[in-house]
Amino acid sequence: MEIDSGTVTIHTDVAGSASRMGHRLVIAVDDWSGSVEMRAKKPVAVQFRAALASLRVESGSGGITPLTPVDRQVIVRNATKTLDVKRHPEVTFRSSEMATAAGRVDVVGELTIHGVTQPLTATLALADGRVTASIPVRQTDFEVKPYSLMFGQLKVADEVVVDLDVQIPG
DSSP states (O other): OEEOOEEEEEEOOEESTTGGGSEEEEEEEOSEEEEEEEETTEEEEEEEEEEGGGEEEEEEEESSSOOOHHHHHHHHHHHHHHTTTTTOOEEEEEEEEEEEETTEEEEEEEEEETTEEEEEEEEEEEETTEEEEEEEEEGGGGTOOOOEETTTTEEEOSEEEEEEEEEOOO
């Protein structure tokens, strides 16, 4: 069954001695899809893909000034460059194991970012036909050097959090 209704967002933090100057961002992924294989009304496999060219700055908090439309464009351009979207246009996940318990699904699989595949274990919450999860991801685990400026005094924190809130059809 195909899944394409809901939201996928990335939450960033800031690091470095000048971190007060930076914005904590919420970045939406507008082009994504997934599929779930079901047996006896239980999920047994899941796949997910996200097109990185569809990143959009949804909001930013903190920082010394509010985000402007130009700031949002610059952030997306820097993220696209940092992730080398021309060479690695998608993030993918494919499960290898799934275990269902009351109100949740524990998933084990492989996450590929920036051409690097790493194991990932996540717990997804299930309620009223929706799946939600907050999944921490370290950029450096995928050979992504977090964006920085001012000689590293202000940088995106290595760990970002991917939030899923998706509707399961049927």
